[in-house]
């Protein structure tokens with residue numbers, strides 16, 4: 001009997017507690033990391049910003065007192081205009097803008113470059129979002145299912161050819177580790193019926209998906225760094241933030257006036273395709289790698305669950 | 311033989327194509343909806359904004375020409391300051407701020423109130439995010455598993471009592487529809503072992519989860535509308551946008567100076583708890599309801615798959 005069983009903690013609960021602990025430690029680690037990386041730059045920027053601000057204040061209100069100058073009111077006015085998007089000449093809720101807004105809601109990217117400002121708009125965003133996010137989750141899940149099925153199909157074909165080659169050489173040994181994971185049971189139980197029960201290992205699928213994501217993100221970053229004139233590292237950062245559906249909104253593609261792009265319609269379409277595929281592939285990657293992490297947790301629990309008495 | 315089989319389209323592929331079509335139609339519908347709801351307000355706001363802007367321009371640069379006045383440069387300066395957060399007196403990357411930033415990355419909410427500005431910060435956000443999002447997806451999945459297990463446990467207990475009552479009355483009829491969904495197979499196969507194979511219907515779980523989410527979002531909205539002094543509908547909008555991990559960043563809780571809150575430490579903690587539970591419950595809801603939508607798709611495919619010949 002292991003110590004978890006003695007403490008009346010079931011494996012499933014231990015696993016949940018373990019992931020909570022890991023996440024808390026990971027968050028604290030992240031806090032230290034970003035504090036260390038960003039703090040100095042922030043302080044420098046802040047000092048520079050405040051200096052410039054004082055210069056502007058002197059310039060615009062040099063001889064007047066604050067009440068007659070309205071400097072702070074103006075700053076607030078501009079700041080609100082910037083955050084609501086009114087400052088930009090680009091229209092937020094023309095038809096294509098609304099389409100973009102709808103897409104940011106249901107994909108849960110939420111760049112925040114356009115947000116509803118009327119009460120009805122906000123209320124209907126909730127209703128629209130509940131239905132839309134559900135459908136989008138289903139879309140991502142079905143994409144994952146189709147992708148893993150396709151991958152299994154190809155890997156099985158390759159494996160069969162390999163085995164045939166092996167048989168010719170009169171040698172037989174097991175080729176791949178089989179992991180009976182529910183997700184993989186389900187997703188590969190399609191086209192081929194019961195002909196062949198072989199399934200690719202979750203590690204192999206993870207490795208292939210990871211490589212595909214790496215190619216896709218680099219390709220997309222190259223496209224965006226050319227089209228938006230961003231440094232490559234910033235384009236890479238934008239791609240990750242969008243594909244992982246984090247969507248900070250500090251970098252957003254296709255936000256300049258259309259005159260800035262050579263072929264705005266084609267670029268709009270390409271942008272849509274890249275973001276959709278990126279989000280799909282990253283969804284697949286995070287799901288498959290979460291299975292890998294789950295295996296790791298199970299292994300950790302087994303290690304920790306020392307046999308206290310037999 | 312149905313028409314899909316004749317066209318050599320397997321059910322799984324038909325389902326995927328169907329969800330793609332539904333999403334495209336839903337997006338176009340959303341575009342019309344939000345265009346209709348928000349367009350007028352946006353145009354009005356824009357006119358008002360431009361008028362005020364012209365007044366300010368006249369006030370600050372009335373007698374000077376543009377080059378000597380620097381008005382546009384100043385507007386851009388403030389606008390950048392607002393979007394990078396330098397304008398606010400609040401520090402973005404002190405330890406607690408960095409913790410908040412890390413949490414917005416791994417939960418994929420991404421409010422965007424604090425974003426990395428150094429190249430190293432951006433690069434490490436990618437690496438931190440890949441690992442963190444994976445762990446967070448696993449956390450959400452394990453939460454879903456634990457929640458459905460708990461729910462099954464309670465529902466089974468209630469059902470057994472009901473059956474015992476029925477038996478006393480000498481009447482027997484089936485109580486609940488059983489749906490053999492993989493997710494529910496897995497998630498309820500814990501504590502009780504093989505004692506009882508009964509599982510709650512996915513519709514029942516959906517209904518309970520939906521009610522729980524409704525309670526949670528209303529409770530949270532009440533808390534935020536009091537603490538942040540937002541109208542109730544705006545607080546509701548903020549809760550949905552955060553819980554669904556969309557995170558536009560137009561409304562963000564706990565962003566005022568701490569002096570504005572009665573008990574800032576308790577509120578910070580409550581804020582964390584509400585956002586975590588909200589995101590967990592909404593993840594569960596969107597997963598369970600995506601199963602319901604999947605059933606609906608299967609039903610639609612069956613309807614559409616007319617028998618052409620027998």
Ligand SMILES: [K+]
Pocket residue numbers: 108109110245246247418419420555556557
């Ligand atoms: K987001």
Ligand SMILES: [K+]
Pocket residue numbers: 109110111112246247248249419420421422556557558559
């Ligand atoms: K966001």
